[in-house]
Amino acid sequence: xxxxxYFGDFGGFFVPEILVSALKELDREYxxxxxxxxxxxxxxxxxxxxxxxxTPLFSAKNLSKECGGAKIYLKREDLLHTGSHxxxxxxxxxxxxxxxxxxRIIAETGxxxxxxxxxxxxxxxxxxxxxxxxxxxxxxxxxNCYRMNLLGAKLNVVKGGSRTLKDxxxxxxxxxxxxxxxxxxLIGSVVGPHPYPTMVRDFQSVIGREARSQILxxxxxxxxxxxxxxxGGSNSIGLFHPFVADASVRMFGVEAxxxxxxxxxxxxxxxxxxxxxxxxxxxLVLQDEDGQINETHSVAAGLDYPAVGPEHAFFSRSKxxxxxxxxxxxxxxAFHHLSxxxxxxxxxxxxxxxxxxxxxxxxxxxxxxxxxCLSGRGDKDVNQIAAMEGKL
Amino acid sequence: xxxxxxxFAELERRGSCAYIPYICAGDPDLNFTAELVxxxxxxxxxIFEIGLPFSDPIADGPVIQAAMKxxxxxxxxxxxxxxxxxxxxxxSVSKPFVVMSYFNPIFKYGVKRFCExxxxxxxxxxxxxxxxxxxxxxxxxxxxxxxLDIIRLVTPTTEESRLDYLLSDxxxxxxxxxxxxxxxxxxxxxxxxxxxxxKTRGKTSLPIAIGFGISRPEHVRSAVSMGSSGxxxxxxxxxxxxxxxxxxxxxxxxxxxHAESMKSSTGTK
Numbered sequence: 001x002x003x004x005x006y007f008g009d010f011g012g013f014f015v016p017e018i019l020v021s022a023l024k025e026l027d028r029e030y031x032x033x034x035x036x037x038x039x040x041x042x043x044x045x046x047x048x049x050x051x052x053x054x055t056p057l058f059s060a061k062n063l064s065k066e067c068g069g070a071k072i073y074l075k076r077e078d079l080l081h082t083g084s085h086x087x088x089x090x091x092x093x094x095x096x097x098x099x100x101x102x103x104r105i106i107a108e109t110g111x112x113x114x115x116x117x118x119x120x121x122x123x124x125x126x127x128x129x130x131x132x133x134x135x136x137x138x139x140x141x142x143x144n145c146y147r148m149n150l151l152g153a154k155l156n157v158v159k160g161g162s163r164t165l166k167d168x169x170x171x172x173x174x175x176x177x178x179x180x181x182x183x184x185x186l187i188g189s190v191v192g193p194h195p196y197p198t199m200v201r202d203f204q205s206v207i208g209r210e211a212r213s214q215i216l217x218x219x220x221x222x223x224x225x226x227x228x229x230x231x232g233g234s235n236s237i238g239l240f241h242p243f244v245a246d247a248s249v250r251m252f253g254v255e256a257x258x259x260x261x262x263x264x265x266x267x268x269x270x271x272x273x274x275x276x277x278x279x280x281x282x283x284l285v286l287q288d289e290d291g292q293i294n295e296t297h298s299v300a301a302g303l304d305y306p307a308v309g310p311e312h313a314f315f316s317r318s319k320x321x322x323x324x325x326x327x328x329x330x331x332x333x334a335f336h337h338l339s340x341x342x343x344x345x346x347x348x349x350x351x352x353x354x355x356x357x358x359x360x361x362x363x364x365x366x367x368x369x370x371x372x373c374l375s376g377r378g379d380k381d382v383n384q385i386a387a388m389e390g391k392l
Numbered sequence: 393x394x395x396x397x398x399x400f401a402e403l404e405r406r407g408s409c410a411y412i413p414y415i416c417a418g419d420p421d422l423n424f425t426a427e428l429v430x431x432x433x434x435x436x437x438x439i440f441e442i443g444l445p446f447s448d449p450i451a452d453g454p455v456i457q458a459a460m461k462x463x464x465x466x467x468x469x470x471x472x473x474x475x476x477x478x479x480x481x482x483x484s485v486s487k488p489f490v491v492m493s494y495f496n497p498i499f500k501y502g503v504k505r506f507c508e509x510x511x512x513x514x515x516x517x518x519x520x521x522x523x524x525x526x527x528x529x530x531x532x533x534x535x536x537x538x539x540l541d542i543i544r545l546v547t548p549t550t551e552e553s554r555l556d557y558l559l560s561d562x563x564x565x566x567x568x569x570x571x572x573x574x575x576x577x578x579x580x581x582x583x584x585x586x587x588x589x590x591k592t593r594g595k596t597s598l599p600i601a602i603g604f605g606i607s608r609p610e611h612v613r614s615a616v617s618m619g620s621s622g623x624x625x626x627x628x629x630x631x632x633x634x635x636x637x638x639x640x641x642x643x644x645x646x647x648x649x650h651a652e653s654m655k656s657s658t659g660t661k
Contacts, residue, residue: 004526014495014522016451017558018547018572160457166448173450178573180549277496277522278448290470291500292447 005194007314010284014277015193019173022180027195029100034202039099046091050124051081053088053206057214057371062341063358070224070364072357074344074374075211077235084347084376085207085235086117086188092203094121097184104128104183108172110137110165110231111302111349112144113376114188119153121186129153132172135163137301140384162295165231165305169279189232190309193280197309204238211371212242219369225250227357228373229349230270230323231303233312235375240321250322253312254356256298257325265297269308270316270323276307283310299328299388300348302376326352332385334358335378347376348385395488395516396541396564399438400599400621409616409658410438410565412601413651414492414626416456417442417473418463420637425476427644428633433485435648436655441519441624444473444493451521453576455627459634470501474513481514488516490543490564495523498531507534517541517564525558532561546592548572548584555595565599565622566592570606576627578605581614589619612657625654 005011005027015023033039047053055076064072077085090107097105105127109115115131122129131153138145138157148155161167169191176185190197190204215223226243228236230253243249258266266272269284276285278293286294286306298304315321326334331348334355339345346354350373357372364370386392393401403410413432417425429440445460445468452460477489491510498506498520510518518540523531528542535542541564549572550558559566568589571582585602592600601622602615608628615623629647636643 013524013526015524016522017524017545018451018549018569020524021549021551021554160454161448161461170448170450174453174574177451178571180572275499277494277499279450280522285496287496287500289500291497292445292464293496 005198007311008317010282010310010313011194011197012282013194013280014282015280016177018177019180022176023193023195030096030195030199033096033099039095043092043095047088047206051087051091052079054210055079057211057218059218060342063338064361066341067358067361069361069366070368070370071366072361073215073223073369073371075207075239075371076374077207078344078346078350078374078377082113082117082120083379084113084117085204085238086114087120088206088238089188089200089203089234090114090117090121090186093184093186093199094118094125094127097186098125098127102182102184104130104179105186106130106132106172106175106183107186107188108132108165108168109188110168110304111300111347112137112141112148112380113302115153116144116147116151118186118188119148119151122153123151130156132156132158132168132175134158134165134168137164140301141380143383144380164301166293173279189234190237190311191232191279191281191307197281197311200234201237201241201311204234205241207235207238207373208240208242211239215369215371222246222249223371224248224364224368225252225360225370227252227254227353227360227370229254229303229353229375230308230312231256231267231305231349233309235373237309237311239371239373244320251320252356252360253321253323254352255323255325256300256303256352257327258297260327261325266325267296267298267304267306268325269306270312271325273307278307281310283307284313284316299331300352302347302349303352324356326355330355335381335385344374345378345382346374347378348381350375351378394539394541394564396439399488400565403438407659409620410599410601410622411436411651411655411658412439412441412622412624413437413629414441414443414624416459416463416630417444417476418466418468419459419630420462421466422472422476424640426479427640428647429480429485430483431644431648432651433487435651437487437651439488439490439622441490441492442473442476444470444491444497446494446497449494451574453574453627455630456575459630470497471509474509477515478513489514490517490519491515492519492521495520503531504534507538507540511538511540515540517543519543519567525561528561543567545569546588548588552591555592559596562596562598565601566596567624568592568600568602570602570604573604575604577607577631581605581611581618585615586618593619609653609657612654616658623658
C-alpha cells in the first residue's frame, strides 16, 4: 500500500467531504495503535480467551482421498465464537473504536455473520450497536437477525436498491455521515475507503499467520496452494497475506458464479468486473457501460456484492492471486459433500472454496497440499437450503 | 470571467442572493426535466444544479434516491445530460448549469471526454460528490482545460485546517452543507451555519451557497441573514412533482409559484 491507501491503481479515498475528517482521524488512530503493544496484547488476549484462537488446521483426509490428489487442509475459522472469521475484525475495530472514544457502532451485514460478530463485540465491550441489513438478506438469514437482537443490537432493515449487502453499506454510510462524531462505522470486509482495506486485512491476517506456522509444523514445508472464497474478500486476504512473498504458493480466490458467469446472475466482481469506484474505493466492479452498478446474485448472501476489496483488484492485475467462479449449484453440492464426508457443515460462502479446492486437488499430486479457509459454519444456511430442496 | 462569476457579480450588484434549484436529470423522464428547467428559469432560478443519476447515491436522502431510481428505470444514459443542457441553451436558457454527480459515471464515461462534452454542450461547472481534492488531480486538469469551474463542498465536519487545501482548486462558488448527514428536507436552517460560513469566509472570496434542508422561504431568509450568497434547494422540488406525476401541468404551476416565493426571499441582503 502506498500514499492515500492505494494498492497499485486500486484503493484510495473516494468519499463525500462530510466523511473526510472522520476517516482521517481513523487512519491516524489506527496507525498509532498498530504499534501500540498494549492494544495488541489486549486484542490477542480477547482472540484467545473469548474468540477461541488459534483455530485448528484440520487435515481433511476423507475429502482428500475422494478428490484423489493433493492433501486438503481446512483452516477452521468456523470454530470461532459466533461461527465465522468475522469476529477477528469485529473485536479489533470495536476495541479501536472504544480507545478513540466512540460510543456507538454501526455495521452492514450480508449473511448476518458480520452483524452477529459486531453485535457480540459491542455487547462485550459495552458499545451501542446498530446493524444495517438488506431486506432480501433478512429474509434468507432469519436466525442471524434474531441473534443480533438477542445480543442487544438494533437491526435496520434496508429496503432501497437491490436490498442486499451493497445497499446495507450505502445506508450505513449515510448514517455515518450524520453521526461520525460519536459513531464508528465497523466495516466487515476489506472494502471501502482508506484505511478500511488495510485495517481489516491486518485484523484478518491472523488467519494466515497461524496457518503458515501450523502447516510448517505439520508438513515441514509451505503449502502448494491456498483457496478461499471472495465476496468483499476479508477471509481470503487474511489467509493470503502472510504468504504473499512465498512465490511457490499459488493462491486462488473463489467468487460466486451464481447461475453462471455469463447469465448476469452472479457476483464474480474480479472475474467479470471492470475498473470503477464503489463505496469509496477504485476497484473491480460489476457495472454497466454508464457506470451504474449491476444487481448481483449468489445463493450465499455473504458473497452477494458487486465489487471487491481493492487489494484483490491489485492481486488480480498483478497476477499474484488467481480468481475463479463457482456456481450456486456447485457450492450447494459442496455444502452437502463436506457435511457427509467430514462431518463439517460449511457456510455456503466457504462451500464455494471447498468446491474449487476439490477440483484443484484432483489436478495435483499426493505430495502436495492445499489450505482452504473454512471461513464460517453452515448452521445459518441450513434452513435456506432445506427450503430450497423442499425439505422444510 | 466565468458565467458563474458573472451571475454572482450581477446578483451582488442587485443586492440579491442566488436561488439554485437542484434537478435530477431524467426524473421521471427527460421531457419533464426540460419543462422543469424552463419553468424554474422563468420563475426565479439563478443557477441550475443538474443531478446525474447514480445507482448508489450514498450522500443522498430518500427523496433524491427515489428520483435517481426513477430516472435510471426510465432508461437515463450519461450523454443525455449533455443533450439536455445543449437543448436548454438552444431554447435560450442562459443561466449557468452545474452538473452534480458521483464519480463512477464520470470515470466510466472518461473524465476527459466528460469535461469536453459538458463544456461544449454549454455546461459551466462540475461538482463531484465523492471526489475529494486528494483524488481530483486528473479531473482538475481537464476542468481547467475545458473552462469548467469545480464546486467544492464544505461541511460541518470539515476541519478549519483543511479549508485551504480543500478550496485550493475551487471556483464558481462554495457549496456549504448546512448539516452533517444526507440531502433532504429539515425544519430549520441549522444553527451551525453562521460559524460554517464564517470559517469558510476566512479562507476564500468565492460566494458561499447553503444547501441541504432548504425548502421554504423562511429558510432562504435565514440563510441570507446568516451571510449566504446563495441557497440550493433539491428534495423539496422533487417532492412537489413526484406526488403529482399524473398531472404535470399542475405540478409545474405549483413549482413555479414556490420558486417565485423562494426567489423573492433572496433580495434582502
